[in-house]
Amino acid sequence: MTTKIKVMLVDDSAVIRQTLGQLLSADPELSLIGAHSNPIFAMRAMEQQWPDVLVLDIEMPGMDGLTFLRSLMRSRPLPVIICSSLTMSGARSSVEALAAGAVEIFAKPMMSSKEDLLRVGRDIIQAVKSAAKAKIVKQQQSGALNHAAQQQLLARATNHDQHDQARLLVIGTSTGGTQALEFILSKVPATLPPIAIVQHMPAAFTKAFAERMDHISAMTVVEAEDNQLMRSGHAYIAPGGLHLQVEKRGHELYTVVRDGPPVSRHKPSVNVLFSSVAREIGSAASGFILTGMGDDGARGLLEMQEQGAVTYAQDEASSVVFGMPKEAIKLGAVNHVLSLQEISVKLSKIRP
Template sequence: MSGQIKVFIVDDSAVVRQVLTQLLSADAQINVIGSAPDPIFALQKMQANWPDVIVLDVEMPRMDGITFLRQLMQEHPTPVVICSTLTEKGADTTLQALASGAVDIITKPKVGLRDFLESSSQHMLQVVKAAARAKVRALASGALRGPLALKVASMRLSHTSEKVVALGTSTGGTQALEVVLTQMPSNCPGIVVVQHMPEKFTAAFAQRLNKLCYCEVREAVDGDKVTAGLVLIAPGGLHMQLRRSGNYYRVAVGDGPAINRHKPSVDVLFRSVANVAGENAIGIIMTGMGDDGANGLLAMRQAGAHTIAQDRDSSVVFGMPREAIARGAAIETLPLASLAQAIVQQR
């Protein structure tokens, strides 16, 4: 079994454990070494053979997933993928899990569970494989969190009138965005964000960030004006594009086919920013698996924008930034802790 990704499943639903075991075990690169209905049983079983990735439910008896996750990240940091119900209540709990060090989300409905999981099998396999490569020790220790929050928050922006900042991220992005956005001053340039995340989760994510940041953060609505001090996050399940409206920028939010398997897609946002804002934009591609955003960032650079890729060491998954760098899309490569300062210093 050498070289396989060892996965352990923790979920109080016997059906979920059975279906996930079957789906993941069908991939030759994955070995499901066990499962348990709650964290107490899981800890007992995992001691003899520790997994590379844990798939974890968040609502379970005896010990909830959040408590278990926080304990795990303190004592034995391990990549964790949250298996969460697609509800608003589930979204709030899942965001707590992501903030506590979980790598990514797999959603599950309350009904039609088996059919849903089977139809989403390829995505699940990708998420688990990406999690196996994730750098969770840095997340668990807080090493990715920059020390510049108060310093940057008190800085004067050199120029804000026409600037728009576009951020694109995926796996590990919820933590990375928190690092960057909590360092933004209240009069930061208008910021538009695509974070790969299911519907219902982005609204809760924006609300959480809004409580933590000096600037205003909210889920984007079609027609929203992009203004200084405002961060707009693309809604899960919809694309977001930048549009020019007289002397202002606005966002267009709407449906459409998935691009690079994602909706919202970073490429869709970045290409629109390249077309509309050109040299008045800053584009930053951050941690995530795959290549969504790499071509869009290249289009931004070719249009005169300043483009940045997060570096390997600070990325939880160095997929999207690596592809952007390989295609010549990034003018510079910076660690996560330097991204906020790079934004406010751009003229």
């Protein structure tokens, strides 16, 4: 008999607790072990039974969700999904929560009615199941390396290719990707070619995420808009709910941001970005697929590789979820498998 995933819900909305609690309880793979109105009650309950996944609101009276999350991540880390409002303050707090160790965000409906919640129930349940498979990466991953370790990483990253040049870098990621991107973008120089990024994230959160990345990176990081000239030293993050592609016009590259149906169950989709890069510039690009659930990006990365692009995947040890990299490797789409540390070194060496 398969062990059910133990889920705890913390939200000050009675409608959310009742309706979302019913959805979670009805799924045969899940067991709702508590639905609490604030973190104080949740902490008492967690002393008796520890959840596999915590679904956590951010903006609550008393102890807010962000403070609670940071306390948990210091004492006993576990997969946490953020349940957030679509306000700008909610988006910024949610991005801070991702930086503190949460693995996923889902957006509360604009109206917290039962009908609205039922419409997003499938996404909520899938987010919980994905989070249950996540590995919480220890903080030492982002710590400073000693000189010997830095030299080892530099040697390994340098030996993968005979050149370190590209017109464009593309990155695709999902669960755990916000921490991976923060790690990478905080370390790369402003001399890199343009970077196009798809991070699976709901609409209204990607702008706040781009603002945070811009603050910590030497590069200029923005939420991508349609028809932007792609410049060296700039990173373009696909907006939630829209697809990002790249188009070559003469000698220049431009962003193309469009609506459309989900591809590989996602919008934005990594496959959509990677396929456009394979079609438009082929071997002049390098592709990186990072931590994430599912197989989005594998087929697009193979298309890039078949057009001569050098392709990379994050290794299992440093991934929160080794789903997307594993599928790309299985498909034969990956030239090199690197740790997150090695990927940051490799990226830092690439020049336009």
